[in-house]
Amino acid sequence: MKKIAIAGNPNSGKTCLFNLLTGSMQRVGNYPGVTVELVSGEAKFGDEKVEIIDLPGTYSLNAYSQEEVVARNFIVDEKPDIIINVIDVSNLERNLYLTAQLIELEVPIILALNMVDVAEKKGLQIDIEQLSQVMGVKAVFTAANKRRGIDELKAVSLAVLEQPTKPHRLSYSHELQNVLPPLKKVIENHAEFCGHFPSRWVAVKLLEDDGVLLKKLNDNNNFAPINAALKIAKQQLRHHSNEESTTAVVEARYAFAGGVVRQTVKEPLISNRMLTDIIDRVVCQRFFGPLFLGLIVYLLFLFVFKCADDLTWIPVSFSFNEWVSPTGLCQLSFDALGNLANQYITLPWLRSLVADGIIGGVGGVMSFVPLIFFMFLFLSVLEDSGYIARVAFILDRVLRIFGLQGKSILAMIVSGGFGAGGCAVPGVMATRTLRDEKDRLITILVAPFMNCGAKMPVYAMLIAAFFVNSRGLIMLVLWLLSWCFALGAAWVLRKTIFKGEQTPFVMELPVYHLPTLRGILTDTWNRTWMYIKKAATIILAINIIIWALMYYPRYEPTAEDVATKQVQAKQLQYSFAGRLGTALTPLSQFAGFDWRENIALVGGFAAKEVVLGTLGTAYAMENVDADNSQSLSERLAVDPDWDRLKAFVFLVFIMAYAPCFVTIAAIKKETGKWRWAIFSTVYSTTLAFVVAVLIYQVGLLLF
């Protein structure tokens, strides 16, 4: 099958075009907003079936960011038959700067001159024939959001597949043209240095101080002649043009882009930023900006909780006289399933496995799907509209004090930074937009402190038991504490492990645009689906393991146990999990936790929601007179072992200790090293324990 890659600047409408071409036939799920993994899909161009790959959105193809390296390696290694270069015509020159680099890679290109509908209204007129001729590439006008130009793009692609075109070579400045051939010649003598890359590109990239290539050059003595030739070329360049080679290369590309613009744009664009400028004047303003941000956070809270939990807007009977909230609906369905299992499964261990282990465990997680869905919905709107970049702009200076940077905010918000739930897994992945490795690692290590959606059910239960009258206050304290943990940890990490200067923060503030319903829903659904998948796979598996650890080995109840209704509790203490929990008490008692809390917390390593289910089992039937319908929070509220202090310490510990397994796996994947995944687990658990002990001991003294 022929391969077609889509490349382009961020915000060029690349992903929109990709979605249009592939329709529903995408193969890999993806984190929207930050096009991370390479998503591919199949499409039919006429009778020809093709594979389409969406490359990460980049401004350039340097070695300074992961995404750019991914994009260029894909182009060179996978040799796509065509690259469709999506170009935002309202920023023609900067978009053509990337095109120049694609031309350098000597691959067949088609230009999709996108967003042409908006630009035309603003007076822009481009001579597309002329553009094709000047660059030696085919070009098509498109308006991906209006589905315009798609058929033509397909037709042109087919023609190019049949008869590949080669773009004209980029002509650099006179001085650069002089030093390139000798350098290129030396490089060609070392075929293994080039790999699949074109030799001229390698020469240009070396002059540009490309990190990846320079490292390769210095790692192997065989390449010494290249190094020598490079030095001579750089010297010559400085001698003749009094310019650094890096500057010379960039300027040559921009000269090319500028030249193309001059030759092909007949009528320039009247700024398309009128409305954006007006909005920015308010939302980036020194005083109103932060206020507006506060308002957005407040609205997010309101929206998410109202829609998911507070408002009962889903009918559950055909006469429309019974209504529940989405969360309520989830709970109802899983309760019904649990009842069915209890009713129809007769084998005791199987009944326990299905009802407690599977339905109870997964149901607890699933009841948070609505909350997560509405949270991601709101976030998608913010991201797609372009507002998140403004948040980064407003908060960069503050975050920098703590060793983070403006763009860290996206990862923090997705992880639950607004305090209304989120998930650290997409949060960790959202750090890909951070160009600097240190900034990125710190953000990855502190994002899991945020109050993700999985911690919410545990919070809700304990608040219902102990802090009913001060629900809002406790939520606020927990929200502030999560940021204290994250910022404090970031500050320490920056001062110790990640010492060193901070890195460039050059960020585009894109034109605002109204997100499309389709785009938002796709985004939201993809993310929510990730969460559901997590619940159905990892959490299910862990729940079964934990269930087994709590169910085996079986305890033989004595007559006295039966009389005092202690069978279940004795069983739990006798089980593997109970033994582990008991073994941990010498340590955990300093924070006020006994063996039951320990089991729950160990289970929470898998997923924080598990804490709830495990505690539920551990405390079920504890009270002699316990009424079966009593909920866990009602039980804890009257349990003599529990009080407000213990509950609060437990809350804080759950907030801060190790990220869940899924997050740890994501950290491993994103950093490429188990080292960071393990470090993340160990340092956050230690920190959580120290803080928990401190609060508990001080609390004991005071109360």
Added chain:
Amino acid sequence: MTLAEMKEGEIAQIVRVGGSGAIKQRMMDMGIIAGSELKVERYAPLMDPIQIRIKSYSLALRVAEGKLIEVITGING
């Protein structure tokens, strides 16, 4: 003078981009090169970063980076 010394609303032309490595490359990739014209749109609430308009788009960059960008003002009168 440098970009970091400019006031809100001021327009200037870039003379030279200093710095090295990732910082310089990133700025140049985004079109901050000698000869381009830029306008300071505004400073963030804590006077850092700076929002500038260059060519047809807006960029945010820090004061520390602004200090690396030499500019001259008043070419257009």
